Amino acid sequence: MQQLSTDVLIVGAGGAGMYAAIAAARVGASVILLDKSLVGRGGATVMAQMTVAAALGQQEPDDWTIHLEDTLKAGRGLCNEELSALLCREGPERILEMEEWGTRWAREDGHIKQEMAPGHSRKRCCYVDFLNTGPAVAATLRRKVGEIQEIRRISNIAVIEILVKDGRALGAAAFHVADGGLVMFHSKAVILAAGGLTKLYARNSASANMGGEAYALALWAGAELVDMEFVQFFPIGHLAPRLVGMDPIMWDPFRYKLGGKLLNGRFEEFVDRYGGEDFGKYSAMRDLAAYAILKEVDAGRGTPHGGAYLDFRHVLERDLRAAFGPVIDRLLANGIDLTKTPVEVGPMAHYHMGGVRVNANMETRIEGLYAAGEAVGGANGANRLSGNAITEAFVFGARAGACAADFSRHAELRREIVPAHAAFEGLEALSHSGAKENRTPASLQAELQQLMWEQAGPFRTGEKLAAAQRRIKQMQQEELPNLRLSQGDAFNLDVQDWFELRAMLTTAETVVAAALARTESRGAHQREDYPDSAEALLKNQVMELKSGRLATRWTAPVRWQHNGEGHR
Amino acid sequence: MNEQEARSTILRIRRGTSRRAGRFDDFEVAYEDGMSVLDALRWIRTNLDSTLAIRYSCINANACKTCLARVNGKVEYTCMVKLTPGVITVEPLPKRPLIRDLVTDIVPDEEKL
Numbered sequence: 001m002q003q004l005s006t007d008v009l010i011v012g013a014g015g016a017g018m019y020a021a022i023a024a025a026r027v028g029a030s031v032i033l034l035d036k037s038l039v040g041r042g043g044a045t046v047m048a049q050m051t052v053a054a055a056l057g058q059q060e061p062d063d064w065t066i067h068l069e070d071t072l073k074a075g076r077g078l079c080n081e082e083l084s085a086l087l088c089r090e091g092p093e094r095i096l097e098m099e100e101w102g103t104r105w106a107r108e109d110g111h112i113k114q115e116m117a118p119g120h121s122r123k124r125c126c127y128v129d130f131l132n133t134g135p136a137v138a139a140t141l142r143r144k145v146g147e148i149q150e151i152r153r154i155s156n157i158a159v160i161e162i163l164v165k166d167g168r169a170l171g172a173a174a175f176h177v178a179d180g181g182l183v184m185f186h187s188k189a190v191i192l193a194a195g196g197l198t199k200l201y202a203r204n205s206a207s208a209n210m211g212g213e214a215y216a217l218a219l220w221a222g223a224e225l226v227d228m229e230f231v232q233f234f235p236i237g238h239l240a241p242r243l244v245g246m247d248p249i250m251w252d253p254f255r256y257k258l259g260g261k262l263l264n265g266r267f268e269e270f271v272d273r274y275g276g277e278d279f280g281k282y283s284a285m286r287d288l289a290a291y292a293i294l295k296e297v298d299a300g301r302g303t304p305h306g307g308a309y310l311d312f313r314h315v316l317e318r319d320l321r322a323a324f325g326p327v328i329d330r331l332l333a334n335g336i337d338l339t340k341t342p343v344e345v346g347p348m349a350h351y352h353m354g355g356v357r358v359n360a361n362m363e364t365r366i367e368g369l370y371a372a373g374e375a376v377g378g379a380n381g382a383n384r385l386s387g388n389a390i391t392e393a394f395v396f397g398a399r400a401g402a403c404a405a406d407f408s409r410h411a412e413l414r415r416e417i418v419p420a421h422a423a424f425e426g427l428e429a430l431s432h433s434g435a436k437e438n439r440t441p442a443s444l445q446a447e448l449q450q451l452m453w454e455q456a457g458p459f460r461t462g463e464k465l466a467a468a469q470r471r472i473k474q475m476q477q478e479e480l481p482n483l484r485l486s487q488g489d490a491f492n493l494d495v496q497d498w499f500e501l502r503a504m505l506t507t508a509e510t511v512v513a514a515a516l517a518r519t520e521s522r523g524a525h526q527r528e529d530y531p532d533s534a535e536a537l538l539k540n541q542v543m544e545l546k547s548g549r550l551a552t553r554w555t556a557p558v559r560w561q562h563n564g565e566g567h568r
Numbered sequence: 569m570n571e572q573e574a575r576s577t578i579l580r581i582r583r584g585t586s587r588r589a590g591r592f593d594d595f596e597v598a599y600e601d602g603m604s605v606l607d608a609l610r611w612i613r614t615n616l617d618s619t620l621a622i623r624y625s626c627i628n629a630n631a632c633k634t635c636l637a638r639v640n641g642k643v644e645y646t647c648m649v650k651l652t653p654g655v656i657t658v659e660p661l662p663k664r665p666l667i668r669d670l671v672t673d674i675v676p677d678e679e680k681l
Contacts, residue, residue: 037623038679039679041631041633042632047631049629135629178667207625209625241601243628244648247629440618441618445614486619488585491621491671493620493622494618
């Protein structure tokens with residue numbers, strides 16, 4: 001078994017992980033940066049085509065405290081305000097730093113161009129043309145990481161357990177996808193930067209690496225999770241015709257700009273039947289369009305792919321071309337001519353507000369264990385403003401890297417082989433000759449995704465959630481330990497899928513348990529059996545493992561102390 | 569326009585860990601217009617043969633640039649090639665060391681264990 005040592009070990013090399021690596025290395029720490037796929041090419045960052053929010057005040061006067069107000073408003077009272085304040089305060093600095101490192105933010109009249117986005121009260125969202133923000137910032141960070149000697153990058157490493165002894169993180173056990181070998185990493189500090197869980201859902205806008213591993217790893221290590229019920233579902237994600245080369249959430253700004261119509265499977269307008277988008281009995285619902293679409297589908301009036309049509313046929317071709325720019329040609333290359341054909345859209349899992357519970361230094365309650373980016377829970381409360389995800393990746397990455405490096409300066413490296421349960425359980429499963437199950441981890445993953453979509457999706461009920469909980473438990477106890485895995489060490493995806501499934505089931509279990517316990521509707525968590533918000537539940541839900549079982553408690557949200565900072 | 573004609577195609581995929589000793593496996597895949605070769609490969613892994621080794625990350629966006637393979641003799645991003653009726657041959661990249669099936673070693677040297 002191969003063993004490697006470093007000061008700071010970073011799990012996940014998307015925007016947050018790469019930023020953390022740079023921040024740790026620039027204060028002198030040695031870093032190992034791991035990714036299950038290739039460094040800087042997996043995770044959510046490369047997928048993000050839209051905008052990054054930061055109160056630069058270059059387009060119009062702005063202040064980070066106004067960005068904070070907007071963020072807290074969207075979060076419906078559940079934000080960890082210290083984290084939200086950190087995000088908003090340090091966002092501008094990170095955006096400018098990225099520009100220094102080579103990101104070419106769109107500019108006009110000598111300043112960074114900032115656009116309006118829903119929920120923001122100022123023009124503060126910057127971007128890279130054309131719909132290229134995520135790939136461009138990922139490229140900048142990849143290049144920067146590559147220039148720094150102290151950072152060792154390793155691709156195709158799937159971390160399967162954080163090594164913990166006496167409440168202190170000592171490194172990680174991992175699986176090398178390329179040759180099937182186990183690898184032990186010894187480190188003074190560990191940063192979990194493998195956030196996102198949208199792959200738990202059949203309908204998602206995610207990359208392949210969003211199975212929620214960071215949350216499972218944190219939970220198993222003894223850290224706490226917070227607000228796991230708050231999965232953000234994007235209301236009009238792209239369903240059909242198959243569209244490649246675009247972010248599935250691209251339609252929203254065009255719908256508003258051009259007045260795209262939502263039609264049901266019979267080509268009737270329907271959103272008004274549910275009260276209209278701005279009023280009516282479901283005004284508590286975050287997004288009436290999402291609700292109306294899924295109700296039409298339930299009533300047998302959906303489109304062939306189970307959504308609604310988004311129709312631009314009434315818009316003049318030249319207006320379409322002016323609004324979509326070069327995207328219109330990318331659409332045509334996919335066989336989509338908006339002057340002739342409506343597209344099918346529907347809600348899909350997009351982002352996770354919940355996550356690992358940390359303080360403003362990104363520390364978990366396990367000494368030496370940190371989190372960064374989407375893995376962190378709480379900054380966005382019950383709902384996230386568009387544009388805050390990449391900002392959070394940069395800001396929390398930078399903070400986690402600096403704090404972990406600082407911690408590692410005074411910490412000793414303990415090269416202990418802590419019994420790695422996951423690693424050994426996993427190996428046992430692989431050599432399990434009496435396997436009873438004929439199914440593969442990949443097919444069980446697909447079943448879990450369908451289950452989560454149908455029973456724990458955008459609109460939930462106690463009954464459906466309980467059904468999901470039972471099936472997840474059954475998969476964990478009966479199927480997972482008995483799966484038959486194929487032989488062969490080189491790039492054995494059955495083995496990778498098995499470890500991934502194991503983490504996905506744990507994370508799904510936390511989402512479902514949290515959703516069951518929150519008997520109200522708030523922000524992105526919508527219970528059809530509890531359609532109103534409950535004052536008594538204006539609390540964060542904290543989860544941990546106690547003797548191997550999930551335990552929940554409720555805490556008052558962390559409030560930010562103003563200290564006279566900012567504009568007022 | 570919502571009547572999608574059901575179509576099917578055969579993916580003829582190079583398998584194995586050795587270029588000399590490899591074989592081709594045929595998989596029949598039903599598809600809708602617009603679906604990509606990568607969609608078909610992922611469907612095969614979930615429904616027919618999970619041992620098929622492929623490399624991809626972003627699925628939709630053609631942003632990760634890791635799903636390269638040789639499709640009908642040409643090097644392509646498998647996410648960008650649309651499925652067509654008939655037989656589609658998919659092979660690993662020709663100039664990279666073969667790891668397994670369609671996976672070749674495209675990991676930069678400085679990112680290796």
